[in-house]
Every structure is written in structure tokens, then in C-alpha cells.
Amino acid sequence: MADPASYRPAPGTIPTEPGVYRFRDAHDRVIYVGKAKSLRSRLNSYFTNPALLPPKTHAMVHTAARVEWTIVGSELEALQLEYTWIKEFTPRFNIMYRDDKSYPYLAVTMNEAFPRVQVMRGDRRKGVKYFGPFSPVKAIRETVDTMLRVFPVRTCSAGVFRRAERAGRPCLLGYIDKCSAPCVGNISQEDHYALAEDFVAFMSGDARRFVRQLETQMKDAVAELDYESAARYRDDIQALHKVFERNTVVLSEDTEADIFGLVEDELEAAVQVFHVRGGRIRGQRGWVVEKVDDTTEGQLVEQLLQQVYGGLDDTSRIPREVLIPFAPTNPKDISTWLTGLRGANVSVRVPQRGDKKALLETVVENAEAALKLHKVKRSGDITNRSLAIQELQEALGMEEPPLRIECFDISHVQGTNVVASMVVFEDGLPKKRDYRKFNISEEGSRDDTASMFEVITRRFANYLRQRAKTAHPVLEHADEQAADATDETLGQHEAELEEKNDKFAYPPSLVVVDGGQAQVSAANRALEELGLDAEITVVGLAKRLEEIWLPEDPFPVILPRSSEGLYLLQRVRDEAHRFAITAHRSKRSKAMIGSELDLIPGLGATKQKALRAHFKSMKRIRAASVSELQEAPGIGPKLAQTIHDHFASAEKTVAVNMTTGEVQEES
Incomplete structure (x- = not known):
């Protein structure tokens, strides 16, 4: 890769006028085209500190071997020249929106003796009426198929038309009345042309005239007891209404x-x-x-x-x-x-x-x-998921592929209601039943690094306890009973082991934390104290430049923006952030919705719920006697007395004698 300093223009040589610039690589290919109101200001931004550039821009300036520019008279000229060069060179580092398809249009070839209805792309032709653009093409074909019932204009190619003309037999559409079959003289050239003009008029917006005309013909057929024709007109009206439904008016008709x-x-x-x-x-x-x-x-x-x-x-x-x-x-x-x-x-x-x-x-x-x-x-494609896991293994120097990834994020508002989230991805897909949230202690709420240290410690301390529990007691018990253990007994032990194997029993291959070097260091220190730093790889994904930080590494790992590995890490990080935000909002809402019952010592959430369920309202709880309070589940005599005394004391108010200024308590 080239060093941007090796081709940086000398100071003062870049003009300050508006213009367009091109970066070229060592093979003289244009890799990026841009425009600027001031060329000097814009180009200097690429060379001032390349290390701080976004990953794609960083890759571009290190891929380039030289930069050149053209001065123009105005920003409008710069806009025009920029597009001309992007179209000419299709630079790899420019955003490209256009695909390889042109707009599909419904066209009627009014420049032919026997006009044809068809789907057209590309350049417009003289004498052809165009409607659209429509997308997808299926929508055009459905509209044409419906319209042909009322306006049976030909849709066949010139070759098919001539072949039917020579054979004297129409094609299938002619037999099912979706073509008036001018190829065999079923309709004159003048009448077919008039039919095509009606088709064009309908598509141009003059639809009501044809609907009214069909309604009149249907009524006349009914009056003459020609119910077969009336039914045909009715179906034609429904077909036109169907076309209306596909093209609902959403704005004024001149829009x-x-x-x-x-x-x-x-x-x-x-x-x-x-x-x-x-x-x-x-x-x-x-x-x-x-x-x-x-x-x-x-x-x-x-x-x-x-x-x-x-x-x-x-x-x-x-x-x-x-x-x-x-x-x-x-x-x-x-x-x-x-x-x-x-x-x-x-x-x-x-x-x-x-x-x-x-x-x-x-x-x-x-x-x-x-x-x-x-x-x-993209995430559901097993090939992409496998590639992502392989890319991460190679980029992070892991011995085994990261088949299980756990990501941790901290959420709070100015250090209050601090919660942490843990999300789990296995084989590149979320495993939501293993998601967990943690309430952070007051000590861990000092800052994000302390919170991260606490949550990593708690998560993997639980893992070590589960590992010890599954590795020793059940196996020792099995050894003691080995002489007369049956398959049924071993099966029971396995079932008990599975029940005890809770959410923290499985270690991840990779731990991802949302943040930079500070958060990674805190997480790694927690793993070191638990003796797991050699078993588990920990990295941080910083949101500003999407760089990957490793413990004790002064420089981050930069993956290409198109990397499936980076995409997977972003999905994991964003999911952890979403889950943490949800948990934090829930905790904050509960904290904001306080209750007078929270002030009573010894009355926890479960007993508060039991009180509310028994008495149905706070008014009844306040008015209840000690014996009535004991009727609620879980409320004993001592707690009932505490609750009663709390509300009795709360009923006393402090009044001020306005004459003497004395403070007196009243019940």
C-alpha cells in the first residue's frame, strides 16, 4: 500500500478555486472522483492525518499513487464534470446507485400501420406513445393483459404477425378475443388504429369516458334481454376498474x-x-x-x-x-x-x-x-455466515473459529439506572433464549469501565461455578454408584445435570464489548483475574470508525467495510445495544413509577403485589386494620403492624396556628 505522504501535493500548490479531483492508483486507474468548493481545503483533509480517516477513505488514500485536479468556473460546472468522470471511469471507491436495467415503459407503436402494445426499455422512439415507468415488469404485463379484454390491440412481434398473415390463421390471443386479429383481416387497418388510439386515450387518463360508454351498452343489452352481451360488458367494466385499482390516484392529476x-x-x-x-x-x-x-x-x-x-x-x-x-x-x-x-x-x-x-x-x-x-x-445466507466466522478467526488470530460470540453493552443516563446486556450469537445467528441482562451495583456504576469489569466478572464467575458443579459432584456420585448403576439411573443423573446446566454453563469463543481500548482492557482484566484470559478472546468494536480493539494492542484491527466479518460484529454489537437500551428503559420506568409502599421497611415487591391483589386499591390498604392486613398472603402480624403504623402516622398533618405561630400536630 502506498504512503499518502509520498504523493501529497506540495504546500501552496493546490488551488483554492472550485474543481474536481481524481485519485489514481499505481496502474493509473481512476479509483475516486470528487468535487470541492475549495480544492485546497478538501484535498488537505485527506493528508492531514490519514490515521483518523474512515476505513474506506483510509483504504482509498493508501491505494492511490497520485492525485490530480481540474479547476472549473463554478460549483455547477464541478457537479457536471464530477458526474461525467464518474460515468466514464466508474471508480471503485465512489458510491454507484445505478443498476444495469433501464426504466420499463408500456409503449404503443403508433408509428406503425397496425400499432402494437409492448414493454419497452432504452431510448424513446419517434411516434411511439409511452406510459410509465412501471416496476416491476410484471405490473405492466398484468395491466396489458387486463386492458386487452376491452381494447384487443395486437401485442405480437412483426415476425409472428407476418407468419399469421401468410398462414391465414390468428395466434392464440386471436382465438380467445384478446387480439382483434388484424393479421387475418378480422378488423380493418383503420378500425384497429382507432382501437389503439382508444387504448392510448384510456392510459392517458380519459378512463371515465370508456367506463360510461360500457355502462350504457350494458344497460341497452339488458333492455333488449341480451344478457350474454350484458355480462360481457359487466366483465369489461370490472377489468377497467381493476386497472384503476393498480394505478390509484395519490396526488392531483397534474402531478x-x-x-x-x-x-x-x-x-x-x-x-x-x-x-x-x-x-x-x-x-x-x-x-x-x-x-x-x-x-x-x-x-x-x-x-x-x-x-x-x-x-x-x-x-x-x-x-x-x-x-x-x-x-x-x-x-x-x-x-x-x-x-x-x-x-x-x-x-x-x-x-x-x-x-x-x-x-x-x-x-x-x-x-x-x-x-x-x-x-x-445477508445474515440468513449460510455461505456469508461461514465467511464471516472465517474472516474473524483470521483477523483476530484465533485458533478456533468463533462459533459462539457473546457481546456486552452498558446503558444508563448520567450514571443512573445502570444495566448491562449480554446477547449471544451462535453460528452467526442470534440465540435469544441465552440473552441476559444485569443490574449494575452502585460501585460498578462509577463509569463504563467499572460496569464492564463487573458484568464480565459476574458472567464468568457464574460460568466457573457451573463448570465446577457439572465436572465434580455428579461424576463423583456416579463413581460411587458405578457398581450397581443402571442405564435408567445414569439417565436420571444426566437429566439432573441438564437442569443444573443453566444459562452461564457454556463459554463463548469470542467476547465483544461495545467500546474502545478502555472497555476492552476492563473486560480482559476481569478474565485475567478469573484465569480465563487464555481461553477466551476479547475484543472491542468502537462505533466512531468501526475499528476492532484487542487487549494491550496500541493499534486497532481495520476490516474492509465490505467484510462479512465486520458486518457480523456490527450486528452483534447493535443487538447488544438494542437489548441494553430496552432493559434500561424498563428499569427507569419502574424507578419513576414509585409507590408509597416502597417506603415501608420489610415490604418487598412480592408482598406489595400480594397486598394490591388482595385489597384492589391503595385506599383500602390505608384503611385496613392490622387483622385485615394479615389476611393478605405473606403478611404476618409484625409486618401488618408496621404497615398499619406507617399509614397511621402518615395521616397526621402539621398545621401552623396563624395567630400564635405554634406548630401543632393534628390527626
Whole structure:
């Protein structure tokens, strides 16, 4: 790997003007393209202290062998040039949103003598009417199949059409009345063209006219007692309504907008877009991409719009409105750039209220679901899980693969209600029945390291006790009875052993703590005092740069952002954090919901519950006599007297004689 200092530009040689820069590797390949308002300020950030860079950026500057830049006249020119170079070089360290598919459209070839309905991608053709985009393609095919019942326009290719024309026999669609069969003269060229125009008019929004027309024909057929035709018209009306249901109006009918939702975590970002045309959702697309830098939300949105719209061959597909969840870093430049591409005004904005904001929230929910589904699929893939475990074994220098991983996290608010969580992953999957939470003592609540030391000590002290319990008493008992022990007796011993083998009986291969060097040292010190440091590997995962810390190692282990091993550690850490937060909130809620019964010495939670269950209300408990209190389960004469005395003394109030100023107690 190259040292960034070896190719760092000399001080003062980098211009301060806006521009675009390229990092190239030793083979002269462009590996990253970026733009900057001030080239000097931006490029210096890569070289000031490379050790503090995010992992992907750190890898990029150490992969590069040189950097070059081009000065431009404005930030808008920088935006345009940046996209041009990203499209030309497809740098490995740039976020790439576009997939290998173009937008699918429903097209009607009105430039042909016998127009054809089909799914089209790619460049638009002159004389062809386009509707959409739709996604997935299945949605287009279902819509066409329904529409052909009412508008039986041909859908066959030119070759099939000519073959049927020569044979004098229509294809299957012609026999089932889903094609008017112009190939064999069942309909004239003029009538078929008119049929295609009606299809186009319906898809353009003039649907009610055709529904009313069919309703009139159905009523006329009923009046003439032609019930067979009336039933056919009824089915046609239902078919058109079905098309309506697939394209529900969500906004005003003059709305043309693309609505983007974006959700991200430390490693990946999920994007969903709804294409609204004529007020209807015509299609939906989505991507899940790997983040390659500490990119802000605004930068993610800017790069998304660059790549989605910059690659369009037909720029008329850019809508009048682009609704986004976060403002891009340069909203005016993005809007100006899109306006230049479309040749008409394009509004780029974040909706603040109304139906458009509500629809944007729906798109964001779709993005959240897509990211969760992506992670579930990734974690559910046995190949990826095996690779993750292997990567961790190699990166941490473990003799055995970490088949059981336990992760610990501390949660509190300014040192109060401190709890710790323990989550367990086996074979790369969570084992929720082994999750545990710990209430931390007052001494352990001093700081996170003291809390971590306490929870690790308690967890593995329990393990040692369980190990000793299972290793000696049962075996000794078995040896004593070996002479006359039967298979049935041994089976009973095994059952007893299994019952005693509780949650702490199985040691992990790897212990992960949420934090850096300090937390790792505290956890390792606890294992050392228990004599387990040689058996169990302990690491910490620091959230800021996602680096892995080992005990007594001044430098962290950096795994690639695309590493399955790092992904597994993040899942384990995030699950421990979630579980700790849940436990802390529960404890804090219980602490906030205090009770007067808590003030009575000797009255614990179980007896408080028994009192409430017996008397049904605090008012009845206060009014109860000593003998009545003893009727509650677990309340003896002494405790009943204590409870009664507490409430009797609480009824006394202190009053001040306003005339004399004396304080007097009244009952």
C-alpha cells in the first residue's frame, strides 16, 4: 500500500478555486472522483492525518499513487464534470446507485400501420406513445393483459404477425378475443388504429369516458334481454376498474414527480423511488448500496440524483418535481443542472406538509423495509455466515473459529439506572433464549469501565461455578454408584445435570464489548483475574470508525467495510445495544413509577403485589386494620403492624396556628 505522504501535493500548490479531483492508483486507474468548493481545503483533509480517516477513505488514500485536479468556473460546472468522470471511469471507491436495467415503459407503436402494445426499455422512439415507468415488469404485463379484454390491440412481434398473415390463421390471443386479429383481416387497418388510439386515450387518463360508454351498452343489452352481451360488458367494466385499482390516484392529476426515500446505517444505504405520473404511482424502484465514506445525508442525495438522472438517454423522463427526504449539499446547483438536462424547470425540494410529505414518509418506510430485508437475507445466507466466522478467526488470530460470540453493552443516563446486556450469537445467528441482562451495583456504576469489569466478572464467575458443579459432584456420585448403576439411573443423573446446566454453563469463543481500548482492557482484566484470559478472546468494536480493539494492542484491527466479518460484529454489537437500551428503559420506568409502599421497611415487591391483589386499591390498604392486613398472603402480624403504623402516622398533618405561630400536630 502506498504512503499518502509520498504523493501529497506540495504546500501552496493546490488551488483554492472550485474543481474536481481524481485519485489514481499505481496502474493509473481512476479509483475516486470528487468535487470541492475549495480544492485546497478538501484535498488537505485527506493528508492531514490519514490515521483518523474512515476505513474506506483510509483504504482509498493508501491505494492511490497520485492525485490530480481540474479547476472549473463554478460549483455547477464541478457537479457536471464530477458526474461525467464518474460515468466514464466508474471508480471503485465512489458510491454507484445505478443498476444495469433501464426504466420499463408500456409503449404503443403508433408509428406503425397496425400499432402494437409492448414493454419497452432504452431510448424513446419517434411516434411511439409511452406510459410509465412501471416496476416491476410484471405490473405492466398484468395491466396489458387486463386492458386487452376491452381494447384487443395486437401485442405480437412483426415476425409472428407476418407468419399469421401468410398462414391465414390468428395466434392464440386471436382465438380467445384478446387480439382483434388484424393479421387475418378480422378488423380493418383503420378500425384497429382507432382501437389503439382508444387504448392510448384510456392510459392517458380519459378512463371515465370508456367506463360510461360500457355502462350504457350494458344497460341497452339488458333492455333488449341480451344478457350474454350484458355480462360481457359487466366483465369489461370490472377489468377497467381493476386497472384503476393498480394505478390509484395519490396526488392531483397534474402531478409529475419522482419521490425518493433514503435510509442508511454505518455501512449501507437503501433508496426507494416512487414514480408518480398523472397523480398515480406508475412504478417503483430501489437500490441497496455500500457506503464508501463518511458521506452526509445531503451528499448521498446529491450523488443519488446525479447518477439516476445523469445516465438517462431520454431526459424527457425527468419529471417536473423531485421530492427528497434531505436537502442536497448544493440544492440550487442540482435544480439548475436538472433543468438544463430536461430543458424545462425542475423543482428539487423537501416537502414539509400535506399529501406529498405523507407519500414521502411512505417511500421512506419502504426504504427501511428494503434495508431490513437486505440484512436479513445477508445474515440468513449460510455461505456469508461461514465467511464471516472465517474472516474473524483470521483477523483476530484465533485458533478456533468463533462459533459462539457473546457481546456486552452498558446503558444508563448520567450514571443512573445502570444495566448491562449480554446477547449471544451462535453460528452467526442470534440465540435469544441465552440473552441476559444485569443490574449494575452502585460501585460498578462509577463509569463504563467499572460496569464492564463487573458484568464480565459476574458472567464468568457464574460460568466457573457451573463448570465446577457439572465436572465434580455428579461424576463423583456416579463413581460411587458405578457398581450397581443402571442405564435408567445414569439417565436420571444426566437429566439432573441438564437442569443444573443453566444459562452461564457454556463459554463463548469470542467476547465483544461495545467500546474502545478502555472497555476492552476492563473486560480482559476481569478474565485475567478469573484465569480465563487464555481461553477466551476479547475484543472491542468502537462505533466512531468501526475499528476492532484487542487487549494491550496500541493499534486497532481495520476490516474492509465490505467484510462479512465486520458486518457480523456490527450486528452483534447493535443487538447488544438494542437489548441494553430496552432493559434500561424498563428499569427507569419502574424507578419513576414509585409507590408509597416502597417506603415501608420489610415490604418487598412480592408482598406489595400480594397486598394490591388482595385489597384492589391503595385506599383500602390505608384503611385496613392490622387483622385485615394479615389476611393478605405473606403478611404476618409484625409486618401488618408496621404497615398499619406507617399509614397511621402518615395521616397526621402539621398545621401552623396563624395567630400564635405554634406548630401543632393534628390527626
